Amino acid sequence: NRDPETFEWLPWIAYAWEVKDRGFIGKKIIEGYYDSTSSLFYEGQGEVTALKTDFKAEGKNLYSLKGKTIHGKKEEIHSTAKIIPNQGKGIKVDKVEKSMVYLFYLRNDVYWHDGKRMIPEDILFSYQMIMNPYTDAAHLRNYYQGIRKVSKINDNTVEFVYEKPYFQSLSLCGGLPILPKHRYNPEKFKGDEKGLGDYFNRHPDNWKPVGNGPFVFDEWKKGERFTLKKNKNYWASKANLPYFKKEQPYLDEIQFVIINNTNAAVKELMNGNIDAIFELEQSLWYDSRLLAKLFTDRFVRADFLTPLYTYIGWNLERTLFKDYRVRQALSCLIPKEKILKEIHQNLGEVVSGPFFVKGPVYDHSLTPYPYDPMKARELLKEAGWIDHDGDGIRDKDGVKFEFEYLIHNGREYHQKIADIMKESMEEAGIIMNIRIIDWTIFSKTVSDRNFDSVRFAWGTGIDGDEYQVWHSSQIEQGGSNFIGFKNKRVDEILEQARVEFDPIKRWMLYREMHHILHKLQPYSFLFSFQTLGLYNRKFRGVKFYSGGYNLNEWYIEKE
Numbered sequence: 001n002r003d004p005e006t007f008e009w010l011p012w013i014a015y016a017w018e019v020k021d022r023g024f025i026g027k028k029i030i031e032g033y034y035d036s037t038s039s040l041f042y043e044g045q046g047e048v049t050a051l052k053t054d055f056k057a058e059g060k061n062l063y064s065l066k067g068k069t070i071h072g073k074k075e076e077i078h079s080t081a082k083i084i085p086n087q088g089k090g091i092k093v094d095k096v097e098k099s100m101v102y103l104f105y106l107r108n109d110v111y112w113h114d115g116k117r118m119i120p121e122d123i124l125f126s127y128q129m130i131m132n133p134y135t136d137a138a139h140l141r142n143y144y145q146g147i148r149k150v151s152k153i154n155d156n157t158v159e160f161v162y163e164k165p166y167f168q169s170l171s172l173c174g175g176l177p178i179l180p181k182h183r184y185n186p187e188k189f190k191g192d193e194k195g196l197g198d199y200f201n202r203h204p205d206n207w208k209p210v211g212n213g214p215f216v217f218d219e220w221k222k223g224e225r226f227t228l229k230k231n232k233n234y235w236a237s238k239a240n241l242p243y244f245k246k247e248q249p250y251l252d253e254i255q256f257v258i259i260n261n262t263n264a265a266v267k268e269l270m271n272g273n274i275d276a277i278f279e280l281e282q283s284l285w286y287d288s289r290l291l292a293k294l295f296t297d298r299f300v301r302a303d304f305l306t307p308l309y310t311y312i313g314w315n316l317e318r319t320l321f322k323d324y325r326v327r328q329a330l331s332c333l334i335p336k337e338k339i340l341k342e343i344h345q346n347l348g349e350v351v352s353g354p355f356f357v358k359g360p361v362y363d364h365s366l367t368p369y370p371y372d373p374m375k376a377r378e379l380l381k382e383a384g385w386i387d388h389d390g391d392g393i394r395d396k397d398g399v400k401f402e403f404e405y406l407i408h409n410g411r412e413y414h415q416k417i418a419d420i421m422k423e424s425m426e427e428a429g430i431i432m433n434i435r436i437i438d439w440t441i442f443s444k445t446v447s448d449r450n451f452d453s454v455r456f457a458w459g460t461g462i463d464g465d466e467y468q469v470w471h472s473s474q475i476e477q478g479g480s481n482f483i484g485f486k487n488k489r490v491d492e493i494l495e496q497a498r499v500e501f502d503p504i505k506r507w508m509l510y511r512e513m514h515h516i517l518h519k520l521q522p523y524s525f526l527f528s529f530q531t532l533g534l535y536n537r538k539f540r541g542v543k544f545y546s547g548g549y550n551l552n553e554w555y556i557e558k559e
Contacts (some may be wrong), residue, residue, distance in 0.1 A: 134197025
């Protein structure tokens with residue numbers, strides 16, 4: 001997206017750009033006094049498998065737990081694109097043009113929730129855990145693999161040295177997820193990298209994290225809720241930071257309530273048992289209950305654009321999907337416009353590739369594959385998939401064209417979309433079996449490659465690094481290239497893009513990649529959506545950013 005005043009492209013992380021809550025347009029937001037006894041009950045869909053979300057890819061990632069709420073961040077990037085140190089006093093960059101050496105000067109008043117002071121050793125330990133091949137951090141390792149060393153210079157200075165320039169190096173060093181070394185006692189595993197990695201993956205703090213952010217983890221009732229409480233000794237509240245109000249956070253408590261059914265969540269909201277729902281299903285957005293004046297007088301209907309897309313991934317290790325003509329045919333058999341209209345209420349748009357549809361990389365000259373059964377039949381015939389025995393099912397070399405489509409039970413509309421696809425596939429002589437599993441095992445099932453095809457979503461950036469998803473090296477267990485995509489030219493593009501500091505040249509590389517993916521269809525790209533939410537009007541200070549919202553800013557006016 002672009003800044004509405006300057007028309008500049010804004011950066012991609014945290015405070016990349018700001019979209020004000022439409023419910024407040026034309027209304028005065030009063031700073032006033034803050035009620036220190038307020039709580040927030042927030043609905044979350046799907047059980048959480050681990051709360052160490054910065055490291056662990058498995059499970060339900062909740063924005064407010066990543067960097068902002070339990071774990072503080074090392075730096076923030078505001079909408080002005082200016083990097084502002086948070087836990088560091090300042091940043092010194094050597095070799096300003098295509099820098100490779102970064103020095104971070106740390107504050108001496110940042111404390112973990114258990115009372116221990118954050119020290120440089122915590123940063124070194126966290127980096128080592130990301131790079132340990134036995135930790136559940138394969139999705140992070142690729143971003144830090146270009147670092148030659150991370151060193152403690154003195155008691156308040158850490159140095160990052162890269163092997164070669166990387167256009168996102170400062171953001172990634174500054175945004176390194178930091179964990180308290182003293183809680184893991186790595187000295188016990190000296191020389192035993194696997195032992196340490198296994199211990200790290202099973203550590204109790206994965207389920208009861210100790211951070212240094214504005215909220216302290218309190219309790220987790222599995223399958224029901226988990227609770228955060230205000231950190232009354234939060235270091236930033238005492239630090240006189242120019243961009244942080246000392247009263248923040250304003251809320252005393254936040255409860256994340258696990259409700260797997262969206263309709264049930266709406267009822268809980270209307271009954272006053274929860275205060276907010278985000279990621280509301282599109283099918284409910286125009287529900288008469290949510291449009292009634294009685295409802296809108298109590299709740300804000302908030303919609304904001306998030307850089308993400310949905311897709312169907314084809315497991316390229318399966319013989320069925322190795323021929324790109326077959327994948328093109330399958331894309332032509334998905335009635336995307338019908339699904340968008342009937343299931344998603346036209347609250348989004350069909351996309352042709354993995355880049356943010358409103359960003360500078362996305363190539364609008366590429367048209368998404370339309371619903372075209374005739375074209376699909378031609379492509380399948382070219383690829384040798386013909387009904388040889390007259391039973392109505394296409395076959396090749398004695399193998400029927402039959403596959404499994406994997407979805408999870410966290411969204412009611414997944415089944416509806418699957419039913420539409422199944423009917424279309426059957427009309428083309430293809431058997432599609434629908435497999436529904438619980439959200440708690442969905443991510444692991446995909447990570448283990450135990451699927452033929454899967455419906456998924458991916459959050460992208462405005463000018464991000466696509467290496468994690470598309471480079472062939474990321475096919476490793478736990479990596480994000482779980483469909484097994486390999487393409488020599490795409491690998492070259494991703495490697496060149498990482499060292500290309502000219503954004504225009506980098507975008508052109510990514511556009512070439514967009515064209516390759518459009519032809520090969522390793523994913524059948526589906527939609528980019530508005531994120532939909534509902535929250536109680538008693539809350540003030542609510543703003544939406546590219547990454548979601550910042551609960552530090554929410555407050556309730558004192559009566």
